[in-house]
Amino acid sequence: MSVTRVDKDFDTLTLTVVAEFDAPVERVWRLWDDPRRLERWWGPPEFPTTVEEHDLTPGGTVTYVMTGPDGQKSRGWWRVTSVEPPTSLEFIDGFADQDGAPVPDMPTSTVRVRLTEHDGRTRMEVRSIFDSREHMENLVRMGAVDVFAQSIDRMDALLAD
Amino acid sequence: MVVDELTDEVVDHLFHALADATRRDIVRRCVREELSVSRLAEAYPMSFAAVQKHVAVLHRAGLVTKRRSGRQQLVRTDLDAVRRARQVLDELEATWRARVDRMARLLAHDDADPAADDPAADDRGRGGNR
Numbered sequence: 001m002s003v004t005r006v007d008k009d010f011d012t013l014t015l016t017v018v019a020e021f022d023a024p025v026e027r028v029w030r031l032w033d034d035p036r037r038l039e040r041w042w043g044p045p046e047f048p049t050t051v052e053e054h055d056l057t058p059g060g061t062v063t064y065v066m067t068g069p070d071g072q073k074s075r076g077w078w079r080v081t082s083v084e085p086p087t088s089l090e091f092i093d094g095f096a097d098q099d100g101a102p103v104p105d106m107p108t109s110t111v112r113v114r115l116t117e118h119d120g121r122t123r124m125e126v127r128s129i130f131d132s133r134e135h136m137e138n139l140v141r142m143g144a145v146d147v148f149a150q151s152i153d154r155m156d157a158l159l160a161d
Numbered sequence: 162m163v164v165d166e167l168t169d170e171v172v173d174h175l176f177h178a179l180a181d182a183t184r185r186d187i188v189r190r191c192v193r194e195e196l197s198v199s200r201l202a203e204a205y206p207m208s209f210a211a212v213q214k215h216v217a218v219l220h221r222a223g224l225v226t227k228r229r230s231g232r233q234q235l236v237r238t239d240l241d242a243v244r245r246a247r248q249v250l251d252e253l254e255a256t257w258r259a260r261v262d263r264m265a266r267l268l269a270h271d272d273a274d275p276a277a278d279d280p281a282a283d284d285r286g287r288g289g290n291r
Contacts, residue, residue, distance in 0.1 A: 002265040003258055010246040015253050019261040023268040031264050037271075041263035126257060136249055 004123075013130035018123065025117040028124060029086030032056070032113065039064065047074070056083050062091070063100055075100055081110075089113040092131070107135035178222035183207075184215050188224055191238040198234045 005018040021028050031037045035054035043049035047066040054062050062078040075096035082090040094108040102108075107130050114125045130136040179185055183205055190196060190204070202212040216236050219225045226239045 002261045006254055006258075008247075008250045008254065010250065013246055013250070015250050015257070017254065017257045017261065019264075021265055021268055027268060027271065028264070031267060037267065040267055041260055044259060045263075124261075128253060128257075130249070133246075136246070139249055 013133060013136060014127060015129075016125065016127045018125050021122045021124065022120075023122055024120055025115050025122045026086050028115055028122040032089060033085065035062075038062075056080055056085075056089065058082055063096065073098065077102060078111075087115045093128075105135060105138050107132060107139050174222040175224070178218050178224055181215070181218075183212075184219055187212075187215060187219060187236070188238050191225055191236050192240070195235045195237040197230075198236060201236065 002019045002021060003017060004020050005016075007016040008014070031041060033056060035051035038054070039049040039051045042051075042064065043066045047068050049064055049066045051062065051064045056062070058080060060080040060083075062080070063075065064077075065073050065075045067073050075098065076094065077096050077100070078091040078093050080089070080091045082088070090110070090112045092108050093111050095103045095106040097103050110129045110131060112125075112127045116123045179188070186204075187201060190201070198213050198216055199209060201216070202209045205212060213234075216225065216227065216234075219236075220227050224238065225236050228235050
């Protein structure tokens, strides 16, 4: 088990995940710092990810595209706000449209990554905060519409019998 | 509304509210956007007052929220704020757990030479995955 702790705060919309890796801090940092490595873990395997821009300096941008099983492409971006290799990284993470431009009504989160090494092992803390409850709720609404509408459709079908 | 504490009365209200096709349709429409009662009334072959009654039943069952804006009454399906936040953070947790697993696997197989671990990475970001 790599994940050692998870905290969720529903008021501040914050998720904190702490993980431990059996590797020195430089190697864990490289998973973030090297775009070829980043694209091998950021997205799920069914959505092969290609990192296009990758500038881990303050003000820098990372952009990526994921391709789904049906060929559908989803794009995302990071805006790097602070970086101290090999132990700390902060960025804003958001959705992009097909041209790579940020999508206005979709949520962004502020992500803070901290790496600390103890005896050759690395502890990684990732804290992710949704920047706006309103935009976060758009995310739910998109997913929830289907679930909710489907269950009501099923009720309709059952009741029509 | 705390889901674990549904009383019989609340359940009766819920089932009664959802026992009608028009009311189920109102719930469905108002998930995506807040709609005025008059907008809703245009969608059904019934009077404004009849639609207003349906909305009142849904409101009593806690399925929609109502608010006034000028002369309009706006209706929205209420998925409960806490539940919404929990759902999103649960999904985000699952995303990060999967990411951490992939990171751990990469670290277990990765060697010191960055170019050596994935020859396909050299030609173009990503070849076919394995």
